[in-house]
Amino acid sequence: MAEKIKGMRLEQRHGKARVRVGRVWKTEDGRHSFAEWSVSITLLSDCLPAYIHGDNSSIVATDTMKNTVYVKAKECSEQISMEDFAIGLGKHFTSFYEQVTAAIIKIVEKPWERMYIDGQSHEHGFKLGSEKHTTEVTVKKSGALLVTSGIEGLAVLKTTKSGFEGFVRDKYTILPETRERMLATEVTVSWRYSFESLSSIPAKPLYFNERYLNVKKVLVDTFFGPPKEGVYSPSVQSTLYQMAEAVLARFPDISSIQLKMPNIHFLPINLSTKDNLIVKFEDDVYLPTDEPHGSIEANLSRILSKM
Numbered sequence: 401m402a403e404k405i406k407g408m409r410l411e412q413r414h415g416k417a418r419v420r421v422g423r424v425w426k427t428e429d430g431r432h433s434f435a436e437w438s439v440s441i442t443l444l445s446d447c448l449p450a451y452i453h454g455d456n457s458s459i460v461a462t463d464t465m466k467n468t469v470y471v472k473a474k475e476c477s478e479q480i481s482m483e484d485f486a487i488g489l490g491k492h493f494t495s496f497y498e499q500v501t502a503a504i505i506k507i508v509e510k511p512w513e514r515m516y517i518d519g520q521s522h523e524h525g526f527k528l529g530s531e532k533h534t535t536e537v538t539v540k541k542s543g544a545l546l547v548t549s550g551i552e553g554l555a556v557l558k559t560t561k562s563g564f565e566g567f568v569r570d571k572y573t574i575l576p577e578t579r580e581r582m583l584a585t586e587v588t589v590s591w592r593y594s595f596e597s598l599s600s601i602p603a604k605p606l607y608f609n610e611r612y613l614n615v616k617k618v619l620v621d622t623f624f625g626p627p628k629e630g631v632y633s634p635s636v637q638s639t640l641y642q643m644a645e646a647v648l649a650r651f652p653d654i655s656s657i658q659l660k661m662p663n664i665h666f667l668p669i670n671l672s673t674k675d676n677l678i679v680k681f682e683d684d685v686y687l688p689t690d691e692p693h694g695s696i697e698a699n700l701s702r703i704l705s706k707m
């Protein structure tokens with residue numbers, strides 16, 4: 401919200417960050433599902449008197465926002481995707497409060513995965529996985545909507561089928577060209593859905609959960625290539641683009657995708673004295689590092705032709 405005051409411009413928003421909630425859903429035959437979310441709410445509303453005059457009469461307390469998360473979680477009697485939960489919260493804040501013009505809801509899910517014991521899925525046991533599912537939803541009073549989903553911390557590595565050649569060489573360059581190296585990264589990705597209003601959201605339950613798993617599969621499959629032969633990567637840039645392109649080609653309801661793929665370096669180990677070669681690097685012994693790392697990111701979006 402931007403408002404003019406005494407010849408100046410005031411931009412303000414308020415909300416509650418990191419409201420943590422766990423929710424269990426139980427079927428009649430005794431199977432439990434579980435989700436743990438960290439929910440952040442930001443409301444855009446006219447709160448000028450609070451900033452200027454200390455008049456809080458139009459402020460929705462952030463404590464109330466926190467309570468609303470628990471009330472809405474209680475009301476979800478059936479398992480729900482966190483995108484749908486965020487949309488529901490956004491709808492609530494923009495319709496329940498006259499002064500609220502838009503709500504931005506961000507959720508990060510803790511990666512609890514159903515436990516398998518001797519190949520059999522456990523009815524109520526879960527263990528913590530690695531990468532996290534994220535979402536950011538903006539709901540406007542008009543019903544206009546913006547939904548993004550994403551993944552944080554998807555760490556992937558391949559020990560071959562990667563190289564880097566033909567880059568700029570000048571008096572500062574020492575990096576040798578190679579067609580044989582390790583490729584490691586921790587993917588952060590977010591994609592935007594093309595649904596632009598509350599009425600165009602798919603009614604299918606858990607639609608967004610299914611999409612999340614399928615997008616993750618396309619990203620990972622493209623990164624690695626087929627199990628036996630893999631796929632050659634001429635650069636992180638090229639692999640990133642292939643991953644983004646594969647997602648847009650496969651999912652018509654995704655309009656853009658942003659990928660961040662740090663190039664996490666594994667340095668060759670060569671050890672020698674003046675007279676002795678102790679360890680000669682043969683693509684086998686590495687020094688793992690996490691800094692510095694290359695930082696490579698790009699956004700790929702459809703250009704929508706308006707006829």
Ligand SMILES: O=c1[nH]c(=O)c2[nH]c(=O)[nH]c2[nH]1
Nearest residue numbers: 564575634635636637663694
């Ligand atoms: O895939 C890569 N992209 C780069 O831009 C780069 N720069 C670098 O030093 N190594 C690499 N690798």
